[in-house]
Amino acid sequence: MIEAVRLRKHYGRTKAVDDLSFIVKPGRVTGFLGPNGAGKSTTMRMILGLDTPTSGDVTIDGKHYTELKQPLRKVGALLDAKWVHPNRSARSHLKWMAVSNKIPVSRVDEVLEIVGLTEVANKKAGGFSLGMSQRLGIAGALLGDPEVLLFDEPVNGLDPEGILWIRQFMHRLADEGRTVFVSSHLLSEMAQTAQDLIVIGKGQLIAQTTTEQFISDATQDHVRVRSPHAVKLREILVADATVTEDAVDGALVVHGLPAARIGEIAADNQIVLHELSPQRGSLEDAFMQLTKESVEYHAH
Amino acid sequence: MIEAIGLTKRYGRTVAVDDLSFTVQPGRVTGFLGPNGAGKSTTMRMILGLDRPTAGRVLIDGKPYDQLHRPLQTVGALLDAKWVHPNRSARAHLRWLAKSNGLPGKRVDAVLDAVGLTQVAGKKAGGFSLGMSQRLGIAAALLGDPKVLLFDEPVNGLDPEGILWIRTFMQNLAAEGRTVLVSSHLLSEMALTASELVVIGRGKLISQSSTAEFVDRSTGNSVLVRSPQLFKLGPLLVDKGFTVRDGADGALSVSGATSDQIGDIAAANGVVLHELSPQRGSLEEAFMQLTGDAVEYHAEIGK
């Protein structure tokens, strides 16, 4: 479990993180979202003891990161895949990390195997592609078989197979009861990955909730209806709902009535339905709705 | 329009691109997909005349890149956002590009404004975040108001607002009748962006089709049906020869039928429907199925 209590980090007069409190629970994949400059990286660095909070506290299972005796056995983190000496081989990089935390060296080959880097283990990390560096970073995070895992943009540079792999892998880690905390800008990806969300903007908490809840709170559900009798159906539905038309295929888009009720109305009036599908808003819609005011660079 | 004909690139004995032919039509966003090492980057570099094909050719509106007179006015490309001198300001970078293709200086300010970098235009590009570099790269691609645009991983480093912006932007460019080719590994993003796909693996063409066709072909469609009278509807569907399985929460998953057919059967038999949703496989599933053996580094799934 990761617990942040009234966490603050100020750089001079800039408040990067401002009175931020949240809890990341074990057994779930928790997404960490926010626009650029929201304070995500600073928060992650404070969790890992790289930055010192101006005030407030962040603990991992009740302890500060710096108080952990063998931190890699408790917390695995992938912050930046390029934090590797370019002339050091992948295996040597993992070896020194293992030795520093009294992790048996045999574990190095295990994690290399898990991320699929066994064949290139003795090559210099400087020659790795971004995707390979990312896999090496993930291997480093897994080294100590930790209960808590932090990933910052883990799919960066991975190809589709790698993206699918890391998503399934994070789910599996969570199912094993570990705490998995993932920061990412890729909302369509996060919608499939994260069960819980912590959303921040301008250093402050915007929402902490389940992904499902977050979406349904900020967007309106609607129902897509296609029918050979669309005109008649529309006339009946407008009495109780807002009906618009899909610009692409002319389907009716109904706000304000559940699909089941529309189906019953259609049946009562002998209207044939060709489609009756409830639509949910996307994580992106919800996110844009809630973070409108906290964006740094606006493009036109 | 971009047209590749028998395009081949060999490095010694390695074949990076192998007799690849495809066309990218104007007026829509075409996604360019493939696993790592499939030859996407090499192909893009050959389109732009940076790499020389071993055999075959690739034409932009009928001409090879190096025969375009002021190429930036025909083709805009974002291949790697870091192709900028770190000590040069964003504005200076765009200024020399504009100059080289006879574009007026005011275009520089226009594109800086379009990507939202006006405030930092005088700052050195070396201090830019990945997202800002990406925006600068996009600005450079737009400089000559080109008819053909190539983007390699355009959302790289952008935040959610930037991602939404570039997606909408690319779709608008296509709607204006331009040719837009986008390469990306982010399939969930591409499913939202591209209406057409060129998929390659091991340097060869795997598929060229619309995104919908690509997904339908390899994942098979089904329709999710909910009704208080499923006991009545289910057997009717089975009688018609459709495959009916129990779906989640007491719904039926029907394959082999379109939602139109099911809706007609339900209406003809007075069955009330509570849901009738065509289910489409994801682009990711379709992609994995078709490129399965063309992947370079296999990680062990589920270990």
Next chain:
Amino acid sequence: MTLLAVERIKLFSTRSPYWCTALALVLGVGLTAIIAGTTENGQMSVGLTQFGSSQLALAVVLVMSALAVTTEYRFNTIRATFLAVPSRTSALVAKTAVVAFIAAVLGEIIAFGSWGLAKVMSPASDLAINTGAEWRHIAGVGLLYGIGAVLAIAVGILVRQTAGAVAILLVWNMLLEGLIGIIPKVGVKIQAWLPFQNANNFLALGGGNPAEQPGAGIDFKLSQWGSLAYFAGIAIALLVVALVVAKRRDA
């Protein structure tokens, strides 16, 4: 003309050319100041005023010129360049022209600056520029820099890496050509056909004390202007090779 303007914008929108220019000025003119300061008033000669310009500052100019192209490879802006100007030869020739011109102007500034400084510091010396040889000795520095820049760019295009290109140029100019003279008998004969030795020959004042002239003791087969043409010929030949390679190579 457009391409020249492009290269000018590129060159002057980063800092390293300014630093190199400043360094070349300090080394070229500074060495003259030291020499003038340590030589008895009245003993300075035109030949002594150009020690810094023709040796130390030239090395800096070679480095600056190579950097103009190797940094493009280092930061991959060469690809942006080739995207904007697919005719690689024109793009690189334009870059060469701009850098060579700036090097030449810098050479004149350093040469006449050194001479002027010596005149102020050592007013009793006879530093009047009377003979054609003396004019050539001073004004020729600019020509030398311009040609040197062409040669350095050619090496930069071929090698693509800053460290490699700089090492090759400095070892070649400051070490290798001199060391070949050590080889018994043939060494000096070979030297007569080495580019930087011929460059020195072009500047040589003749007469006076031959020992204080760089390139002294070599039996050149070419006239002084012939030596310059030879130096230029080698630089251009190398550039042509570099342009052909760049055109064929994947960017």
